[in-house]
Amino acid sequence: MANIENFLKEEQDKYEKIYIDINYAIDNISDFISKENISKRKYVSKLGVIKNYLDLIKNTNDKLNKKSIFKLFNNxxxxxxxxxxxxxxxxxxxxQLNNCLKCSCLNCVKECNFDTCLGCRFDSKIVYCDHEKINVTAHHNFILDLINNNTGEKDKYEVLATIQDISKDKRYIVIRNINDFNEKYILYYYPGIIEDSYGEITDVEEFDYIAQIFSSCNLE
Incomplete structure:
Protein backbone atom coordinates (compact mmCIF):
# COMPACT_ATOMS: atom_id res chain seq x y z
CA MET A 1 0.00 0.00 0.00
CA ALA A 2 2.87 2.34 0.79
CA ASN A 3 4.16 2.07 -2.79
CA ILE A 4 0.93 3.27 -4.39
CA GLU A 5 0.55 6.01 -1.78
CA ASN A 6 4.11 7.21 -2.40
CA PHE A 7 3.55 7.13 -6.16
CA LEU A 8 0.35 9.17 -5.87
CA LYS A 9 1.94 11.74 -3.57
CA GLU A 10 4.98 12.19 -5.82
CA GLU A 11 2.79 12.58 -8.91
CA GLN A 12 0.42 14.96 -7.18
CA ASP A 13 3.24 17.14 -5.80
CA LYS A 14 4.98 17.28 -9.16
CA TYR A 15 1.98 18.11 -11.32
CA GLU A 16 0.28 20.40 -8.84
CA LYS A 17 3.42 22.55 -8.96
CA ILE A 18 3.37 22.59 -12.77
CA TYR A 19 -0.35 23.41 -12.77
CA ILE A 20 0.11 26.24 -10.26
CA ASP A 21 3.17 27.65 -12.06
CA ILE A 22 1.35 27.76 -15.39
CA ASN A 23 -1.76 29.34 -13.91
CA TYR A 24 0.46 31.89 -12.16
CA ALA A 25 2.07 32.73 -15.52
CA ILE A 26 -1.36 33.16 -17.12
CA ASP A 27 -2.39 35.53 -14.33
CA ASN A 28 0.83 37.51 -14.80
CA ILE A 29 0.22 38.19 -18.48
CA SER A 30 -3.59 38.41 -18.57
CA ASP A 31 -3.67 42.19 -17.94
CA PHE A 32 -1.24 42.90 -20.77
CA ILE A 33 -2.19 40.50 -23.57
CA SER A 34 -5.49 40.01 -25.36
CA LYS A 35 -7.52 36.89 -24.56
CA GLU A 36 -7.19 35.85 -28.20
CA ASN A 37 -3.39 35.85 -28.03
CA ILE A 38 -3.30 34.22 -24.61
CA SER A 39 -5.40 31.35 -25.95
CA LYS A 40 -2.78 30.74 -28.66
CA ARG A 41 -0.09 29.93 -26.12
CA LYS A 42 0.49 26.19 -25.98
CA TYR A 43 0.57 25.95 -22.22
CA VAL A 44 -2.94 27.44 -22.08
CA SER A 45 -4.46 25.01 -24.54
CA LYS A 46 -2.76 22.01 -22.90
CA LEU A 47 -3.38 22.94 -19.28
CA GLY A 48 -6.51 20.78 -19.16
CA VAL A 49 -4.35 17.68 -19.61
CA ILE A 50 -2.71 18.28 -16.23
CA LYS A 51 -6.02 19.25 -14.60
CA ASN A 52 -7.55 15.95 -15.75
CA TYR A 53 -4.52 14.05 -14.46
CA LEU A 54 -4.77 15.70 -11.05
CA ASP A 55 -8.47 14.79 -10.97
CA LEU A 56 -7.54 11.17 -11.74
CA ILE A 57 -5.07 11.18 -8.87
CA LYS A 58 -7.69 12.61 -6.51
CA ASN A 59 -10.27 10.04 -7.63
CA THR A 60 -7.73 7.26 -7.12
CA ASN A 61 -6.96 8.49 -3.62
CA ASP A 62 -10.68 8.57 -2.84
CA LYS A 63 -11.10 5.00 -4.06
CA LEU A 64 -8.14 3.79 -2.03
CA ASN A 65 -9.52 5.35 1.12
CA LYS A 66 -12.84 3.55 0.64
CA LYS A 67 -11.42 0.13 -0.22
CA SER A 68 -10.87 -2.62 2.29
CA ILE A 69 -7.29 -3.83 2.71
CA PHE A 70 -8.07 -7.02 0.77
CA LYS A 71 -9.64 -5.23 -2.19
CA LEU A 72 -6.92 -2.62 -2.17
CA PHE A 73 -4.22 -5.28 -2.46
CA ASN A 74 -5.94 -6.72 -5.52
CA ASN A 75 -6.48 -3.38 -7.28
CA GLN A 96 5.57 20.16 -24.20
CA LEU A 97 4.26 21.60 -20.93
CA ASN A 98 7.61 20.85 -19.30
CA ASN A 99 9.26 22.78 -22.13
CA CYS A 100 6.78 25.63 -21.76
CA LEU A 101 7.82 26.09 -18.14
CA LYS A 102 11.41 26.72 -19.32
CA CYS A 103 10.42 28.79 -22.36
CA SER A 104 11.19 32.51 -22.59
CA CYS A 105 7.61 33.06 -23.75
CA LEU A 106 6.07 31.79 -20.49
CA ASN A 107 5.83 35.16 -18.72
CA CYS A 108 6.45 37.40 -21.71
CA VAL A 109 3.91 40.22 -22.22
CA LYS A 110 5.31 41.40 -25.56
CA GLU A 111 2.93 41.01 -28.51
CA CYS A 112 5.76 40.31 -30.94
CA ASN A 113 6.23 39.38 -34.59
CA PHE A 114 8.16 36.18 -33.93
CA ASP A 115 6.67 32.77 -34.74
CA THR A 116 6.01 32.17 -31.00
CA CYS A 117 3.82 29.21 -30.03
CA LEU A 118 2.18 28.87 -33.45
CA GLY A 119 5.56 28.05 -34.98
CA CYS A 120 6.84 25.92 -32.12
CA ARG A 121 7.73 22.33 -32.93
CA PHE A 122 7.00 19.51 -30.53
CA ASP A 123 9.56 19.21 -27.70
CA SER A 124 10.99 22.68 -28.30
CA LYS A 125 11.30 25.93 -26.38
CA ILE A 126 12.57 29.48 -26.82
CA VAL A 127 15.85 29.84 -24.93
CA TYR A 128 16.71 33.40 -25.94
CA CYS A 129 14.72 36.39 -27.17
CA ASP A 130 15.69 40.06 -27.35
CA HIS A 131 12.03 41.00 -28.09
CA GLU A 132 13.12 43.03 -31.11
CA LYS A 133 15.19 41.12 -33.66
CA ILE A 134 16.45 37.71 -32.55
CA ASN A 135 15.05 34.65 -30.88
CA VAL A 136 16.54 31.18 -30.52
CA THR A 137 14.62 27.92 -30.23
CA ALA A 138 16.23 24.81 -28.73
CA HIS A 139 14.99 21.47 -30.04
CA HIS A 140 14.98 17.91 -28.76
CA ASN A 141 14.51 14.79 -30.88
CA PHE A 142 14.50 16.82 -34.10
CA ILE A 143 16.48 14.70 -36.58
CA LEU A 144 17.19 15.38 -40.26
CA ASP A 145 18.38 13.00 -42.97
CA LEU A 146 20.83 14.98 -45.11
CA ILE A 147 23.59 14.22 -47.58
CA ASN A 148 27.04 14.59 -46.04
CA ASN A 149 29.07 16.71 -48.47
CA ASN A 150 32.31 15.09 -47.30
CA THR A 151 31.23 11.50 -47.96
CA GLY A 152 28.35 11.85 -50.40
CA GLU A 153 26.36 9.54 -48.13
CA LYS A 154 23.16 10.24 -46.25
CA ASP A 155 23.70 10.98 -42.55
CA LYS A 156 21.46 11.82 -39.64
CA TYR A 157 21.80 15.27 -38.13
CA GLU A 158 20.40 16.47 -34.83
CA VAL A 159 18.91 19.96 -34.88
CA LEU A 160 20.36 21.85 -31.93
CA ALA A 161 18.62 25.16 -32.53
CA THR A 162 16.80 27.36 -34.99
CA ILE A 163 17.34 31.11 -34.98
CA GLN A 164 14.96 33.75 -36.28
CA ASP A 165 16.04 37.27 -37.26
CA ILE A 166 12.85 39.19 -38.01
CA SER A 167 14.76 42.38 -38.84
CA LYS A 168 16.10 40.64 -41.95
CA ASP A 169 13.30 38.08 -42.37
CA LYS A 170 15.85 35.27 -42.10
CA ARG A 171 15.99 31.95 -40.32
CA TYR A 172 19.00 29.81 -39.48
CA ILE A 173 19.43 26.23 -38.33
CA VAL A 174 22.26 24.71 -36.28
CA ILE A 175 22.79 20.99 -36.83
CA ARG A 176 25.21 18.32 -35.61
CA ASN A 177 26.07 14.93 -37.08
CA ILE A 178 24.84 12.35 -34.57
CA ASN A 179 27.81 10.12 -35.45
CA ASP A 180 30.39 12.89 -35.12
CA PHE A 181 29.60 15.65 -32.63
CA ASN A 182 32.51 17.72 -33.96
CA GLU A 183 30.71 18.06 -37.29
CA LYS A 184 28.39 21.04 -36.89
CA TYR A 185 26.83 23.34 -39.46
CA ILE A 186 24.97 26.63 -39.43
CA LEU A 187 22.74 27.02 -42.47
CA TYR A 188 19.97 29.21 -43.80
CA TYR A 189 16.66 27.60 -42.92
CA TYR A 190 13.61 27.78 -45.19
CA PRO A 191 10.60 26.01 -43.62
CA GLY A 192 8.22 24.67 -46.25
CA ILE A 193 4.69 23.31 -46.34
CA ILE A 194 5.78 19.94 -47.72
CA GLU A 195 9.47 19.93 -46.84
CA ASP A 196 12.11 22.29 -45.52
CA SER A 197 15.16 23.47 -47.43
CA TYR A 198 18.57 24.80 -46.41
CA GLY A 199 21.28 27.03 -47.81
CA GLU A 200 24.94 27.78 -47.24
CA ILE A 201 25.88 31.03 -45.50
CA THR A 202 28.67 32.60 -47.57
CA ASP A 203 28.95 35.91 -45.71
CA VAL A 204 31.62 35.39 -43.03
CA GLU A 205 30.42 38.23 -40.80
CA GLU A 206 26.85 36.97 -40.92
CA PHE A 207 27.99 33.44 -40.11
CA ASP A 208 30.10 34.62 -37.17
CA TYR A 209 27.23 36.75 -35.87
CA ILE A 210 24.81 33.80 -35.82
CA ALA A 211 27.48 31.50 -34.37
CA GLN A 212 28.07 33.99 -31.55
CA ILE A 213 24.34 34.13 -30.77
CA PHE A 214 24.12 30.34 -30.70
CA SER A 215 27.21 29.98 -28.49
CA SER A 216 25.79 32.42 -25.94
CA CYS A 217 22.60 30.38 -25.42
CA ASN A 218 21.91 27.77 -22.78
CA LEU A 219 20.01 25.07 -24.65
CA GLU A 220 18.98 23.09 -21.56
Whole structure:
Protein backbone atom coordinates (compact mmCIF):
# COMPACT_ATOMS: atom_id res chain seq x y z
CA MET A 1 0.00 0.00 0.00
CA ALA A 2 2.87 2.34 0.79
CA ASN A 3 4.16 2.07 -2.79
CA ILE A 4 0.93 3.27 -4.39
CA GLU A 5 0.55 6.01 -1.78
CA ASN A 6 4.11 7.21 -2.40
CA PHE A 7 3.55 7.13 -6.16
CA LEU A 8 0.35 9.17 -5.87
CA LYS A 9 1.94 11.74 -3.57
CA GLU A 10 4.98 12.19 -5.82
CA GLU A 11 2.79 12.58 -8.91
CA GLN A 12 0.42 14.96 -7.18
CA ASP A 13 3.24 17.14 -5.80
CA LYS A 14 4.98 17.28 -9.16
CA TYR A 15 1.98 18.11 -11.32
CA GLU A 16 0.28 20.40 -8.84
CA LYS A 17 3.42 22.55 -8.96
CA ILE A 18 3.37 22.59 -12.77
CA TYR A 19 -0.35 23.41 -12.77
CA ILE A 20 0.11 26.24 -10.26
CA ASP A 21 3.17 27.65 -12.06
CA ILE A 22 1.35 27.76 -15.39
CA ASN A 23 -1.76 29.34 -13.91
CA TYR A 24 0.46 31.89 -12.16
CA ALA A 25 2.07 32.73 -15.52
CA ILE A 26 -1.36 33.16 -17.12
CA ASP A 27 -2.39 35.53 -14.33
CA ASN A 28 0.83 37.51 -14.80
CA ILE A 29 0.22 38.19 -18.48
CA SER A 30 -3.59 38.41 -18.57
CA ASP A 31 -3.67 42.19 -17.94
CA PHE A 32 -1.24 42.90 -20.77
CA ILE A 33 -2.19 40.50 -23.57
CA SER A 34 -5.49 40.01 -25.36
CA LYS A 35 -7.52 36.89 -24.56
CA GLU A 36 -7.19 35.85 -28.20
CA ASN A 37 -3.39 35.85 -28.03
CA ILE A 38 -3.30 34.22 -24.61
CA SER A 39 -5.40 31.35 -25.95
CA LYS A 40 -2.78 30.74 -28.66
CA ARG A 41 -0.09 29.93 -26.12
CA LYS A 42 0.49 26.19 -25.98
CA TYR A 43 0.57 25.95 -22.22
CA VAL A 44 -2.94 27.44 -22.08
CA SER A 45 -4.46 25.01 -24.54
CA LYS A 46 -2.76 22.01 -22.90
CA LEU A 47 -3.38 22.94 -19.28
CA GLY A 48 -6.51 20.78 -19.16
CA VAL A 49 -4.35 17.68 -19.61
CA ILE A 50 -2.71 18.28 -16.23
CA LYS A 51 -6.02 19.25 -14.60
CA ASN A 52 -7.55 15.95 -15.75
CA TYR A 53 -4.52 14.05 -14.46
CA LEU A 54 -4.77 15.70 -11.05
CA ASP A 55 -8.47 14.79 -10.97
CA LEU A 56 -7.54 11.17 -11.74
CA ILE A 57 -5.07 11.18 -8.87
CA LYS A 58 -7.69 12.61 -6.51
CA ASN A 59 -10.27 10.04 -7.63
CA THR A 60 -7.73 7.26 -7.12
CA ASN A 61 -6.96 8.49 -3.62
CA ASP A 62 -10.68 8.57 -2.84
CA LYS A 63 -11.10 5.00 -4.06
CA LEU A 64 -8.14 3.79 -2.03
CA ASN A 65 -9.52 5.35 1.12
CA LYS A 66 -12.84 3.55 0.64
CA LYS A 67 -11.42 0.13 -0.22
CA SER A 68 -10.87 -2.62 2.29
CA ILE A 69 -7.29 -3.83 2.71
CA PHE A 70 -8.07 -7.02 0.77
CA LYS A 71 -9.64 -5.23 -2.19
CA LEU A 72 -6.92 -2.62 -2.17
CA PHE A 73 -4.22 -5.28 -2.46
CA ASN A 74 -5.94 -6.72 -5.52
CA ASN A 75 -6.48 -3.38 -7.28
CA UNK A 76 -3.53 -1.14 -6.43
CA UNK A 77 -1.58 -2.11 -9.57
CA UNK A 78 -4.63 -1.34 -11.70
CA UNK A 79 -4.93 2.14 -10.23
CA UNK A 80 -1.28 2.87 -10.89
CA UNK A 81 -1.46 1.43 -14.41
CA UNK A 82 -4.49 3.60 -15.21
CA UNK A 83 -2.51 6.71 -14.32
CA UNK A 84 0.54 5.58 -16.28
CA UNK A 85 -1.70 4.82 -19.27
CA UNK A 86 -3.10 8.36 -19.16
CA UNK A 87 0.41 9.82 -19.13
CA UNK A 88 1.45 7.65 -22.07
CA UNK A 89 -1.62 8.68 -24.05
CA UNK A 90 -0.82 12.35 -23.42
CA UNK A 91 2.96 12.03 -23.49
CA UNK A 92 3.44 14.77 -26.09
CA UNK A 93 1.38 17.22 -24.05
CA UNK A 94 3.25 16.49 -20.83
CA UNK A 95 6.62 16.91 -22.56
CA GLN A 96 5.57 20.16 -24.20
CA LEU A 97 4.26 21.60 -20.93
CA ASN A 98 7.61 20.85 -19.30
CA ASN A 99 9.26 22.78 -22.13
CA CYS A 100 6.78 25.63 -21.76
CA LEU A 101 7.82 26.09 -18.14
CA LYS A 102 11.41 26.72 -19.32
CA CYS A 103 10.42 28.79 -22.36
CA SER A 104 11.19 32.51 -22.59
CA CYS A 105 7.61 33.06 -23.75
CA LEU A 106 6.07 31.79 -20.49
CA ASN A 107 5.83 35.16 -18.72
CA CYS A 108 6.45 37.40 -21.71
CA VAL A 109 3.91 40.22 -22.22
CA LYS A 110 5.31 41.40 -25.56
CA GLU A 111 2.93 41.01 -28.51
CA CYS A 112 5.76 40.31 -30.94
CA ASN A 113 6.23 39.38 -34.59
CA PHE A 114 8.16 36.18 -33.93
CA ASP A 115 6.67 32.77 -34.74
CA THR A 116 6.01 32.17 -31.00
CA CYS A 117 3.82 29.21 -30.03
CA LEU A 118 2.18 28.87 -33.45
CA GLY A 119 5.56 28.05 -34.98
CA CYS A 120 6.84 25.92 -32.12
CA ARG A 121 7.73 22.33 -32.93
CA PHE A 122 7.00 19.51 -30.53
CA ASP A 123 9.56 19.21 -27.70
CA SER A 124 10.99 22.68 -28.30
CA LYS A 125 11.30 25.93 -26.38
CA ILE A 126 12.57 29.48 -26.82
CA VAL A 127 15.85 29.84 -24.93
CA TYR A 128 16.71 33.40 -25.94
CA CYS A 129 14.72 36.39 -27.17
CA ASP A 130 15.69 40.06 -27.35
CA HIS A 131 12.03 41.00 -28.09
CA GLU A 132 13.12 43.03 -31.11
CA LYS A 133 15.19 41.12 -33.66
CA ILE A 134 16.45 37.71 -32.55
CA ASN A 135 15.05 34.65 -30.88
CA VAL A 136 16.54 31.18 -30.52
CA THR A 137 14.62 27.92 -30.23
CA ALA A 138 16.23 24.81 -28.73
CA HIS A 139 14.99 21.47 -30.04
CA HIS A 140 14.98 17.91 -28.76
CA ASN A 141 14.51 14.79 -30.88
CA PHE A 142 14.50 16.82 -34.10
CA ILE A 143 16.48 14.70 -36.58
CA LEU A 144 17.19 15.38 -40.26
CA ASP A 145 18.38 13.00 -42.97
CA LEU A 146 20.83 14.98 -45.11
CA ILE A 147 23.59 14.22 -47.58
CA ASN A 148 27.04 14.59 -46.04
CA ASN A 149 29.07 16.71 -48.47
CA ASN A 150 32.31 15.09 -47.30
CA THR A 151 31.23 11.50 -47.96
CA GLY A 152 28.35 11.85 -50.40
CA GLU A 153 26.36 9.54 -48.13
CA LYS A 154 23.16 10.24 -46.25
CA ASP A 155 23.70 10.98 -42.55
CA LYS A 156 21.46 11.82 -39.64
CA TYR A 157 21.80 15.27 -38.13
CA GLU A 158 20.40 16.47 -34.83
CA VAL A 159 18.91 19.96 -34.88
CA LEU A 160 20.36 21.85 -31.93
CA ALA A 161 18.62 25.16 -32.53
CA THR A 162 16.80 27.36 -34.99
CA ILE A 163 17.34 31.11 -34.98
CA GLN A 164 14.96 33.75 -36.28
CA ASP A 165 16.04 37.27 -37.26
CA ILE A 166 12.85 39.19 -38.01
CA SER A 167 14.76 42.38 -38.84
CA LYS A 168 16.10 40.64 -41.95
CA ASP A 169 13.30 38.08 -42.37
CA LYS A 170 15.85 35.27 -42.10
CA ARG A 171 15.99 31.95 -40.32
CA TYR A 172 19.00 29.81 -39.48
CA ILE A 173 19.43 26.23 -38.33
CA VAL A 174 22.26 24.71 -36.28
CA ILE A 175 22.79 20.99 -36.83
CA ARG A 176 25.21 18.32 -35.61
CA ASN A 177 26.07 14.93 -37.08
CA ILE A 178 24.84 12.35 -34.57
CA ASN A 179 27.81 10.12 -35.45
CA ASP A 180 30.39 12.89 -35.12
CA PHE A 181 29.60 15.65 -32.63
CA ASN A 182 32.51 17.72 -33.96
CA GLU A 183 30.71 18.06 -37.29
CA LYS A 184 28.39 21.04 -36.89
CA TYR A 185 26.83 23.34 -39.46
CA ILE A 186 24.97 26.63 -39.43
CA LEU A 187 22.74 27.02 -42.47
CA TYR A 188 19.97 29.21 -43.80
CA TYR A 189 16.66 27.60 -42.92
CA TYR A 190 13.61 27.78 -45.19
CA PRO A 191 10.60 26.01 -43.62
CA GLY A 192 8.22 24.67 -46.25
CA ILE A 193 4.69 23.31 -46.34
CA ILE A 194 5.78 19.94 -47.72
CA GLU A 195 9.47 19.93 -46.84
CA ASP A 196 12.11 22.29 -45.52
CA SER A 197 15.16 23.47 -47.43
CA TYR A 198 18.57 24.80 -46.41
CA GLY A 199 21.28 27.03 -47.81
CA GLU A 200 24.94 27.78 -47.24
CA ILE A 201 25.88 31.03 -45.50
CA THR A 202 28.67 32.60 -47.57
CA ASP A 203 28.95 35.91 -45.71
CA VAL A 204 31.62 35.39 -43.03
CA GLU A 205 30.42 38.23 -40.80
CA GLU A 206 26.85 36.97 -40.92
CA PHE A 207 27.99 33.44 -40.11
CA ASP A 208 30.10 34.62 -37.17
CA TYR A 209 27.23 36.75 -35.87
CA ILE A 210 24.81 33.80 -35.82
CA ALA A 211 27.48 31.50 -34.37
CA GLN A 212 28.07 33.99 -31.55
CA ILE A 213 24.34 34.13 -30.77
CA PHE A 214 24.12 30.34 -30.70
CA SER A 215 27.21 29.98 -28.49
CA SER A 216 25.79 32.42 -25.94
CA CYS A 217 22.60 30.38 -25.42
CA ASN A 218 21.91 27.77 -22.78
CA LEU A 219 20.01 25.07 -24.65
CA GLU A 220 18.98 23.09 -21.56
Missing amino acids: KDKYKNDLIKYKIEHDRDFK
